[in-house]
Amino acid sequence: MNNISTPLKKHLLVIDDEQDICELVSDVADMLGFSTEQCSVLNELDDLKLNPLPDVLALDLSMPDVDGIEIINHLGSLAVKPQLILMTGFERSVLDGAHKLADRLNVPVLGQLNKPFSIQMLKDLLELPLIQTKPAASKSGAKPSAQKFAPEDIAKGIQNGEFVAYYQPQIDLKTGELHGVEALVRWHHPNGLVMPDDFLPEIESNQQILPLTESVIEQTMRQMIYWQASGLPPMQTSINLSAAYLGELDLPGLMLRLLKDHPIPAELITFEITERIGLNDNNQAVLDTLTRLRLKGFYLSIDDFGTGYSSLSQLNQLPFNEIKIDKSFVFHMLSSPISKAIVESSISLARQLNVRCIAEGIETEEIRDALQMMGCDIGQGYLYSKALPPEDFIKWAAAYVNETRV
Numbered sequence: 001m002n003n004i005s006t007p008l009k010k011h012l013l014v015i016d017d018e019q020d021i022c023e024l025v026s027d028v029a030d031m032l033g034f035s036t037e038q039c040s041v042l043n044e045l046d047d048l049k050l051n052p053l054p055d056v057l058a059l060d061l062s063m064p065d066v067d068g069i070e071i072i073n074h075l076g077s078l079a080v081k082p083q084l085i086l087m088t089g090f091e092r093s094v095l096d097g098a099h100k101l102a103d104r105l106n107v108p109v110l111g112q113l114n115k116p117f118s119i120q121m122l123k124d125l126l127e128l129p130l131i132q133t134k135p136a137a138s139k140s141g142a143k144p145s146a147q148k149f150a151p152e153d154i155a156k157g158i159q160n161g162e163f164v165a166y167y168q169p170q171i172d173l174k175t176g177e178l179h180g181v182e183a184l185v186r187w188h189h190p191n192g193l194v195m196p197d198d199f200l201p202e203i204e205s206n207q208q209i210l211p212l213t214e215s216v217i218e219q220t221m222r223q224m225i226y227w228q229a230s231g232l233p234p235m236q237t238s239i240n241l242s243a244a245y246l247g248e249l250d251l252p253g254l255m256l257r258l259l260k261d262h263p264i265p266a267e268l269i270t271f272e273i274t275e276r277i278g279l280n281d282n283n284q285a286v287l288d289t290l291t292r293l294r295l296k297g298f299y300l301s302i303d304d305f306g307t308g309y310s311s312l313s314q315l316n317q318l319p320f321n322e323i324k325i326d327k328s329f330v331f332h333m334l335s336s337p338i339s340k341a342i343v344e345s346s347i348s349l350a351r352q353l354n355v356r357c358i359a360e361g362i363e364t365e366e367i368r369d370a371l372q373m374m375g376c377d378i379g380q381g382y383l384y385s386k387a388l389p390p391e392d393f394i395k396w397a398a399a400y401v402n403e404t405r406v
């Protein structure tokens with residue numbers, strides 16, 4: 001037969017220190033028309049042969065020498081990545097953790113197999129269509145973001161008004177009405193659009209978060225006045241604050257000054273407290289600032305609830321009005337029992353504390369419906385709209401309000 005007319009077989013590599021599993025996976029994949037390869041001994045990462053690069057990599061997470069997490073980290077650095085089937089005999093949370101890591105590194109995951117698994121479960125996964133893989137340019141891959149930004153460029157950018165607040169709608173899940181918006185900053189860099197994850201760490205470490213925060217707040221208040229004048233209903237407007245630097249900013253004073261020029265009820269503004277660095281008791285200045293903001297009538301929301309430092313103990317310390325469930329749990333809530341449990345308990349906690357509960361990262365109707373059933377108050381995500389530049393947001397909002405009025 002000639003090579004050109006033979007359709008290329010999909011290639012599968014299985015890595016597992018249990019020889020039986022290697023053979024089982026290979027046999028099933030063989031039956032389904034894959035070419036297969038097995039690896040049951042991997043002493044170090046350098047011994048990993050990915051040539052030819054498999055289309056599917058069935059990977060045991062717990063192995064004596066190199067573990068699955070190291071391998072996923074390695075795959076994250078490749079330009080073209082195989083699709084993963086994650087396997088382990090450990091509890092489900094181990095699979096979930098590895099799945100989240102792969103998501104963060106843009107390594108596609110075909111599915112998870114909790115050992116012992118049935119042949120049918122394996123077949124079901126191998127018969128799935130392969131996910132379209134994107135070449136390398138992940139979150140902080142190509143474009144202007146690959147470079148580190150010099151503090152002078154950032155300062156110039158702020159001065160030139162290159163940091164622009166975009167707006168993403170938040171919807172009342174019970175009524176379907178427009179509830180509010182979140183301001184999310186983007187950098188209109190001369191070389192192209194740069195997303196916050198690619199410049200905020202730089203800005204925070206250069207202590208330039210204060211002028212940026214001021215600019216975002218001012219732009220947003222200007223828009224709020226404009227929305228009001230355009231006949232849109234009042235929208236609860238969220239602004240992100242990095243907690244770690246709050247102590248250095250006289251935000252209550254700044255807000256009072258800004259409110260003089262932009263007459264807006266303080267109750268319409270919610271500050272979402274984002275924690276890249278932990279809030280703790282030593283951070284008294286931050287706690288004082290937040291308490292003062294609340295006393296002036298502004299609302300406070302715990303952002304990224306359930307992750308990192310955003311913990312239950314803060315609910316005790318601060319007068320929060322809202323819990324914002326992180327999108328990482330929302331994304332997986334229909335496939336991961338742990339994510340679902342975190343979403344459910346956050347909603348129930350919000351109800352018991354009599355605070356609002358909002359879920360971000362809603363991309364499908366199924367997830368929206370599930371959140372609605374669980375009693376979540378507000379939803380935000382690409383299902384409704386991504387964050388839009390001011391001129392597009394106002395059109396979107398007017399059309400949405402018009403539609404939901406009917």
Ligand code: C2E
Pocket residue numbers: 168183184185195196197200213216240241242272274303304327360361362363380381382383387
């Ligand atoms: P965040 O506060 O958790 O904001 C939510 C992020 O999720 C936003 O990313 C938003 O665009 C994205 N998102 C919303 N819905 C969906 C969805 O359905 N699917 C997916 N895949 N993503 C969704 P963005 O705009 O890139 O912002 C990233 C982070 O940067 C924010 O996370 C926030 O922590 C920070 N940030 C953004 N603007 C500001 C700001 O003005 N000041 C401060 N301090 N931080 C900001």
Ligand code: CA
Pocket residue numbers: 182240272274303
């Ligand atoms: Ca936020």
Ligand code: CA
Pocket residue numbers: 303304325326327360
């Ligand atoms: Ca978040």
